[in-house]
Amino acid sequence: MRSPASGPQSVDRALEILDAVADAPGPLGAKALARRLGCSLSTVYHLLGPLTARGHLVRTGDGYAPGPRVAVLHRSFQRHLGLGPHLAELLPRLRRATGAEAYVTAYRDGRIVMLDSTVPVTDSEHPFVPGPETRAHATAHGKVLLAALPRAARRRYLAEYGMARFTDRTITGAERFEAEVERVRGRGYAVSVGEADPAYTCLAAALPEQGADGVVHALSLSLPTADFRRRHGELRAALVRTARHLPPAG
Structure with missing residues (x-):
């Protein structure tokens, strides 16, 4: 099976957050993400900031969910x-x-x-x-x-x-x-x-x-x-x- 390439740890962690949110049946809270990634809560919050600011994630009352930027990336992927x-x-x-x-x-x-x-x-x-x-x-x-x-x-x-x-x-x-x-x-x-x-x-x-x-x-x-x-x-x-x-x- 194809295994994901490793990169700078912060990049890998951010991508792991995106994958976890995408695969979840509903929004995920920061504590749940920290448990899934096996890292500190402060690290998760540090990465959630830019992911949310860029629209890849949105914060809801129940946790974090895919943001509007995901739809743009999906359309671009389909077009290519x-x-x-x-x-x-x-x-x-x-x-x-x-x-x-x-x-x-x-x-x-x-x-x-x-x-x-x-x-x-x-x-x-x-x-x-x-x-x-x-x-x-x-x-x-x-x-x-x-x-x-x-x-x-x-x-x-x-x-x-x-x-x-x-x-x-x-x-x-x-x-x-x-x-x-x-x-x-x-x-x-x-x-x-x-x-x-x-x-x-x-x-x-x-x-x-x-x-x-x-x-x-x-x-x-x-x-x-x-x-x-x-x-x-x-x-x-x-x-x-x-x-x-x-x-x-x-």
Whole structure:
């Protein structure tokens, strides 16, 4: 697995605070942050000051929560990875047409990240949400993105992030995964039936080349596996048709 790079201690501590607040289900107080980071309360307050002043955090009556600057950074991140209006507007249309949640995911420079989805932000239990994707070998969007890479780059990715077993269906062997990649290339789409989450199936297709900076995109759908077994032909056709006719970003 990729481990975070270390830097000046104050920078690392500030980033740890941001990560802790982002991962928490609600606001965190300074004392709770000090306990999580294993440092003094004075150190936490020293770092909370500039983080709050710059808008990365806000102080509420219950503690510290993500601030408005986070939304700006998120939009900038999406833009740099090619999430233009042509993709962002496509997701709700695909959701309405299929009744399944829709996603767009990107690969660049050895990382896979889900850029956007139709999953409500209040649904904290859904297994597929925007953010870094470390289960690429077990998800349909991860499979199509890895299938677009040369074998050496794919092997490097899998060696770095690992092939953890999430369910009894998860592919955890490199050679078996290469066989799956060949099936994905032959079909033009990928399917993950309960490989990342036992209750969900996802389907994905790679999108046309979106730019010259090495970014590859995938469009995907997810739904409960019971629904997929009943509607797989219809969903697969809608996904592949949409992905193949999506014009490259201009």
